[in-house]
Amino acid sequence: MRYKPKWTLTGVVIVKQRKRRRRLKKKVKIVLAIIGVFILTLVWITTANKEEEEEMKTNTATEEVETESEKGTDVEVTEKEEEVEKTDETTEAGQALMDKTLEMNASYPGNIGLVLLNKATDEKIEVNADTVFTSASLYKLYVTYAVLTEVDKGNLSLDTTINDQTMATIDDYLRETITVSSNQTAIALANRLGWDVIEKFAQENGFTETTFNTSNENGVILRGTLQTTPSNVADLLNRLMDGTLLSKTSSDYFMGLLVDQQLVYALNTGLSDEVSFAHKTGVLDSVSHDAGIITDSDGQDYIVVVMSDGWTYAYDEATPFFIEMGQSIMDYLSAQ
Known part of the structure; x- marks a missing residue:
């Protein structure tokens, strides 16, 4: 069996540890990136929901106005059908x-x-x-x-x-x-x-x-x-x-x-x-x-x-x- 000096074994260990650290940092970056994307997604969804709510409120208000307008039209039709001379x-x-x-x-x-x-x-x-x-x-x-x-x-x-x-x-x-x-x-x-x-x-x-x-x-x-x-x-x-x-x-x-x-x-x-x-x-x-x-x-x-x-x-x-x-x-x- 060939003899390997201690410093050589130690160097291999150090190299392996450095590789582990690099892989760990890479994983951490990936995790952080995923977390960042997740946070951005939540922010976008929240904003979109708020905009949708505002749009729904606007549409509801518009529908209410249109409904009142339609009611007014119905009244006109009714009055036309019931022509009264006073x-x-x-x-x-x-x-x-x-x-x-x-x-x-x-x-x-x-x-x-x-x-x-x-x-x-x-x-x-x-x-x-x-x-x-x-x-x-x-x-x-x-x-x-x-x-x-x-x-x-x-x-x-x-x-x-x-x-x-x-x-x-x-x-x-x-x-x-x-x-x-x-x-x-x-x-x-x-x-x-x-x-x-x-x-x-x-x-x-x-x-x-x-x-x-x-x-x-x-x-x-x-x-x-x-x-x-x-x-x-x-x-x-x-x-x-x-x-x-x-x-x-x-x-x-x-x-x-x-x-x-x-x-x-x-x-x-x-x-x-x-x-x-x-x-x-x-x-x-x-x-x-x-x-x-x-x-x-x-x-x-x-x-x-x-x-x-x-x-x-x-x-x-x-x-x-x-x-x-x-x-x-x-x-x-x-x-x-």
């Missing part, structure tokens, strides 16, 4: 009727339209007066107006035969059209004049929201959805009463048809027997209307138009509504 001359009784109508409008399906014109005081109460409703049989008021205008012009006569088989006259058909709301006679009269002619006639005479949505199919005029507004119907009745719609003879004749109304399922259910009601009803599954002239025991007249939609089977479902509406109108009349 003037400085609105009486306490008028305001009560308006409030009651709005209350019912909120609780019943669909829309409720009301126009009440006090002919003695000119007070007018309107809720959704310009809302377009399906006309149902109220379109027959416009057909009658158009036919009687032709009578006034001398182009037709109430004695004109319209059915050669039955020898029924225009007078017979108008009475059936208004007093019992016959669809057969109303359609025959409309076909006699032309649906498009009556539609154009109505609009040219100021009833601009009233339409039959007619179309021409290969030369045949077809009617579509029949539409009108409470305001248009009230205007027709008001002009009829004022004598500006037709001649005196035709005006009296038209009023007589309304007086002889046989259908009393709507507003009559809530009106008192102390008043008379010359009117025209209109009902389909989804809509129910009543429009006419109420005359109280003192001879004071009121134009009244009530239109409603959103029903499933209106003839039955609308009865409680019309009872309540009629009673509310009676409360107004009693205050006059």
